[in-house]
Amino acid sequence: MAHSERNAVINPRSVVSLISRLRNARGQADPYPIIKEIREMGEVVPAPWGAQLFTSYELCDKVLRDHKSWRALDDQWRTRRADGRWGAPSATELSTVLQGLNPPEHTRARRSVGNIFDRRTLEKLRTPIAATVEELLDNLEERIREEGEADFSVLVSEELTIAAMGHWLGIPRADYALVRSLSHAHIYAQELLPTPSQLATANVGMLGMREYFTNLVKDRRENPGDDVISGWIRTWDELEPDRESADHHVYLLVMFIVGAALETTSTLLSNLVWTLDQHPDQRAWLLENPHEVPRAVEEVLRFDPPVHVTTRAAARDTVVAGVPIARDEIVHTLIASANRDPDRNTDPDTFDIRREGGHLSHLAFGGGIHYCIGAGMARMEAQLLLSAVIRRFPTLRVSAQPQWEPRVAFRHYTALPVTTG
Numbered sequence: 287m288a289h290s291e292r293n294a295v296i297n298p299r300s301v302v303s304l305i306s307r308l309r310n311a312r313g314q315a316d317p318y319p320i321i322k323e324i325r326e327m328g329e330v331v332p333a334p335w336g337a338q339l340f341t342s343y344e345l346c347d348k349v350l351r352d353h354k355s356w357r358a359l360d361d362q363w364r365t366r367r368a369d370g371r372w373g374a375p376s377a378t379e380l381s382t383v384l385q386g387l388n389p390p391e392h393t394r395a396r397r398s399v400g401n402i403f404d405r406r407t408l409e410k411l412r413t414p415i416a417a418t419v420e421e422l423l424d425n426l427e428e429r430i431r432e433e434g435e436a437d438f439s440v441l442v443s444e445e446l447t448i449a450a451m452g453h454w455l456g457i458p459r460a461d462y463a464l465v466r467s468l469s470h471a472h473i474y475a476q477e478l479l480p481t482p483s484q485l486a487t488a489n490v491g492m493l494g495m496r497e498y499f500t501n502l503v504k505d506r507r508e509n510p511g512d513d514v515i516s517g518w519i520r521t522w523d524e525l526e527p528d529r530e531s532a533d534h535h536v537y538l539l540v541m542f543i544v545g546a547a548l549e550t551t552s553t554l555l556s557n558l559v560w561t562l563d564q565h566p567d568q569r570a571w572l573l574e575n576p577h578e579v580p581r582a583v584e585e586v587l588r589f590d591p592p593v594h595v596t597t598r599a600a601a602r603d604t605v606v607a608g609v610p611i612a613r614d615e616i617v618h619t620l621i622a623s624a625n626r627d628p629d630r631n632t633d634p635d636t637f638d639i640r641r642e643g644g645h646l647s648h649l650a651f652g653g654g655i656h657y658c659i660g661a662g663m664a665r666m667e668a669q670l671l672l673s674a675v676i677r678r679f680p681t682l683r684v685s686a687q688p689q690w691e692p693r694v695a696f697r698h699y700t701a702l703p704v705t706t707g
């Protein structure tokens with residue numbers, strides 16, 4: 287059946303019920319049957335909150351790459367559309383950071399970041415990250431020895447992610463827990479259909495992030511060095527003659543980059559363990575072929591990406607797959623659906639590290655001008671961790687059902703109990 291025919295019979299209310307199912311414990315444990323139901327409704331699925339869900343790989347890819355037709359939710363959009371959900375302080379703050387900017391502001395901000403994870407920088411980060419991996423796995427081993435099981439998500443995934451960022455940006459170790467909790471609160475501003483209490487949590491998180499990172503930038507301004515943040519201050523001093531304004535831009539960069547890393551990488555790290563646990567034949571093959579770790583990481587990114595949804599607005603009135611979309615209307619690109627689109631990846635619900643001689647397509651890091659700036663860092667962390675896990679814990683297994691936050695857009699584990707033997 288053509289997509290447009292399918293779209294014609296969709297009752298938008300049924301979409302709300304599917305999204306609610308994605309939030310409950312069963313939907314969190316396995317969202318993919320629900321995502322498949324949404325994809326099978328059509329390439330464009332209208333949602334009753336005045337948005338469209340784009341489900342196919344081809345369409346999501348096109349939207350992410352065509353920044354002229356599909357725009358980030360910038361300040362001007364929010365001024366026209368600001369209501370309770372998009373007008374919340376935690377949401378408006380996001381329209382002034384990279385992901386909420388359109389050219390030319392986006393081009394300027396993105397250039398100011400520089401080529402932060404070039405080959406040389408990644409090589410410099412490799413040794414300290416590898417050392418942290420070993421340290422965290424020592425803790426995991428000790429906890430399993432003492433208590434019979436341990437929480438991989440809490441002891442390893444969450445810790446490695448903040449330690450890598452902390453090391454790179456010079457965030458004091460004593461502040462890791464605070465920064466992580468503020469970021470976990472702020473992310474609700476990017477959730478699909480956040481509840482009023484989630485938005486209130488996001489607002490508190492945003493204020494905390496603002497205070498913390500404004501002070502961090504102030505400290506680097508007073509004590510400049512050859513660190514990353516001092517470098518951004520020098521760059522912005524050239525772009526913005528006013529110091530206050532330069533510091534504000536640097537604060538926005540640091541705050542957003544830290545949040546973007548913390549709300550994604552730890553989920554990938556836990557997904558590696560959970561997905562391999564659910565596919566013992568693949569796990570056994572990887573144990574025999576440890577040099578294939580990079581391919582395993584890519585297939586996990588395709589099979590279960592940490593970010594399931596990204597959002598844009600239509601630049602003008604248009605029609606997609608027979609569905610009229612008005613200027614400023616929101617479209618959600620469902621990355622999790624796109625990665626499992628059978629038109630793109632053969633047999634998409636099968637987790638197969640060796641798929642088609644290694645060829646696979648995924649949108650886990652987005653695409654186009656907003657393509658993830660931290661993909662290199664995330665891949666390196668994931669590869670170092672997975673290599674160490676299979677080397678040190680060949681009999682690691684998940685010992686009880688994992689738990690997730692009831693989020694739809696940015697997946698997040700609250701528990702991943704593991705044991706050995």
Ligand code: HEM
Nearest residue numbers: 384385546547550551554596650651652656658659660664
């Ligand atoms: C597995 C880990 C990660 C995943 C799955 C991920 C995913 C994504 C996705 C899907 C986007 C595009 C969003 C959109 O188009 O609206 C994005 C953008 C971004 N990511 Fe990541 N990310 C990860 C790790 C990181 C890390 C480690 C950093 C920083 C060190 C980072 C920083 C950013 C930034 C700053 C952007 C915005 C870029 C822009 O708008 O120009 N991410 N990421």
